[in-house]
Amino acid sequence: MQLRSPDIAAMERRRRAALINSITGFKSANLVGTADADGKSNLAIMSSLLHLGSNPPLLALVLRPDSVERHTLDNLRASGVYTVNHVHADIIGAAHQTAARYPREVSEFAATGLTERWLDGVNAPLVAEANICMVLELREEHHLSINGTQLVIGEIVYLECPDSALRDDGAIDPEIAGTVALSGLDSYHATRRLRRMAYAKPELPPREL
């Protein structure tokens, strides 16, 4: 199949959304936890988490202010803090269900059966079922005027992962932790490592580790 701009523009809205949401390849699947000023929790699955830098440890997240993500955006602006929790194979159904348009007074934890876990002094809930989770503090926002989305930048101030998923070089192996990959809007995938590559150098050919 080959498509040019006019073909894409002429597509039926849901078909175009399915196509363009799947065109980047595999995505991360993370649950973002927040709370309002009264400590009422909110949880939303997101595929737009992006590494921005390691020192300081910064991650970016794209939010659509006109969607269910509005609750997340309101909460993290008010509290300045949010959690990110990896989706693994055993919680796919509940994680996906957090995308439903629940009214503001309904917590997606209660609605989906996931369990809130609170750290002292952190006004955002972790997902107790997650193997890998972290707490971020809001650092910077950018309004992307081209389509009204919001880029939210946070610093990781706490992170947690099973010792079994830690590699010798300090990296986390999401495959060992059972973290899933997301494709398009609805497909969740397990992974199988094909190759781990050594640091690339101009004077050496590609080498496997």
Added chain:
Amino acid sequence: MQLRSPDIAAMERRRRAALINSITGFKSANLVGTADADGKSNLAIMSSLLHLGSNPPLLALVLRPDSVERHTLDNLRASGVYTVNHVHADIIGAAHQTAARYPREVSEFAATGLTERWLDGVNAPLVAEANICMVLELREEHHLSINGTQLVIGEIVYLECPDSALRDDGAIDPEIAGTVALSGLDSYHATRRLRRMAYAKPELPPREL
């Protein structure tokens, strides 16, 4: 393992980079192709491609101006166009090798054995070996002052994928196309679909398709 801000700040630089680059879960693996005014090609593997919106079809990419990605940034600013090509299992070694710090006069195509493919009127090369590829035109840039990275937003003006990887609903299935997922800085993974979930609605439980 549990780490707080001071623990992360105290880590040795490469261990911290390995950790924070792996903390978001699985990432896309894409080759970004550009050319300078003389038509000299450049190719760089990137894991920071992000869906921004479907109408118009917009993708974002984070570039680090102080790294090898400088050549990509210079080229796409000058030409206004770039290509994105999925990495699949057969080209992992060559794709990873494009991350080496080649001097500006060396094309990563020649250095890695990947093949340039030019479309009429497009001053950026596609990767002939890729199954899924697209052409983007630069639309907007945002400087992220917090750490000096650059968010580049482009519109998809052309895309191509095998008919066999197209689903009935219009989505592309990257698993059928052999697209790999990336974890951390160096691991490439094949995938196996676990579940495909129906559109989530508040009044219905999670349902598989």
